[in-house]
Structure formats: C-alpha cells, structure tokens
Amino acid sequence: MINFAKITSDSNIQKLSVLASAIWHEAFADILTPEQIDYMIEKFQSFGAIKTAIDKDNYEYFFISDETGIAGYTGIQQKDDKLFLSKLYIAKEKRGQKLASKAFDFIETLARKRNLKSIWLTVNRNNTHAIEVYKSKGFSIIRTQVTDIGNGFVMDDFVFEKNL
Numbered sequence: 670m671i672n673f674a675k676i677t678s679d680s681n682i683q684k685l686s687v688l689a690s691a692i693w694h695e696a697f698a699d700i701l702t703p704e705q706i707d708y709m710i711e712k713f714q715s716f717g718a719i720k721t722a723i724d725k726d727n728y729e730y731f732f733i734s735d736e737t738g739i740a741g742y743t744g745i746q747q748k749d750d751k752l753f754l755s756k757l758y759i760a761k762e763k764r765g766q767k768l769a770s771k772a773f774d775f776i777e778t779l780a781r782k783r784n785l786k787s788i789w790l791t792v793n794r795n796n797t798h799a800i801e802v803y804k805s806k807g808f809s810i811i812r813t814q815v816t817d818i819g820n821g822f823v824m825d826d827f828v829f830e831k832n833l
Contacts, residue, residue, distance in 0.1 A: 689714035754790040791826040
C-alpha cells in the first residue's frame with residue numbers, strides 16, 4: 670500500500686531536506702556538476718527553503734511511503750486554475766515499483782478535486798528518463814525555458830503540461 674503524508678512539522682521538513690539531498694546527488698550526478706547540485710539543494714531543498722515555500726509560497730509537500738517506509742516525495746503549488754508539480758522524486762532503491770505512477774494518480778486526483786484545468790512541470794532537457802515518463806503520463810512539451818538561478822548557474826528546462 671502506498672501512502673501520501675502531507676509534510677507540515679519542522680521535524681518532517683528536516684527529514685525531507687535530508688532525503689532530498691540524498692536523492693538529488695544521485696539523480697542529477699550525470700546531468701549537473703556537484704557544485705550546481707549543492708547550490709540547488711541549498712536554494713530549493715534545504716530546511717529553510719522548504720519551510721519558506723510551505724509557509725509563504727503556498728507549496729505543499731508529501732512523503733511517498735510504502736510498507737517499508739519513506740520511498741520519496743512530491744511537492745506541488747496551486748497557481749490559479751493550474752497545479753505546478755514542482756518535485757517528484759523516488760529513492761533509487763525504490764524505483765521501478767510503480768511509485769511514480771501512484772504519485773501521478775494522487776496528484777491528478779488532487780487537481781481534479783480542486784477543479785483545476787491542468788498540471789504543469791519543468792524538467793531538465795538532459796533528463797531523458799524523466800522526459801519519457803512525463804510523456805507516457807500524458808504530458809506534452811509546451812515550451813523551453815532557461816532560468817538564471819544565481820551563482821553562475823541556470824536551469825535549462827522543458828516545460829510540460831497536461832490538461833485535465
């Protein structure tokens with residue numbers, strides 16, 4: 670059984686930041702430099718960044734758990750009539766067990782319950798596996814974007830969207 674638990678407490682935010690660091694260092698090792706990974710974790714997935722996102726920017730984070738414990742996490746942000754899928758990460762040892770598919774079902778159900786029109790996300794243009802997963806889930810590329818995130822780093826992404 671897969672469970673999605675909303676993250677609200679400081680202790681769970683801290684647990685999430687540790688999990689995010691481990692997953693990001695593994696998941697992006699072939700795409701980004703270690704320096705950019707560290708910078709992005711600090712900027713977007715540190716305790717302070719996640720706490721601010723939840724408290725001030727209307728983000729919601731959920732642990733994805735199976736019968737053995739926490740297997741990954743997802744982060745979303747509702748903006749007007751769309752849902753931004755900001756994060757969806759599964760720990761390496763838990764991949765291939767349909768957890769991402771269950772997460773997509775959870776996110777889509779949540780968006781439909783809120784009467785939203787679409788779900789959108791960004792993905793690194795070199796993250797070929799994630800791109801194929803998003804396409805298989807009904808997402809389409811609507812544009813490309815390069816975002817300066819500071820410290821000499823950019824995010825070079827495809828923007829995907831799925832209409833509901």
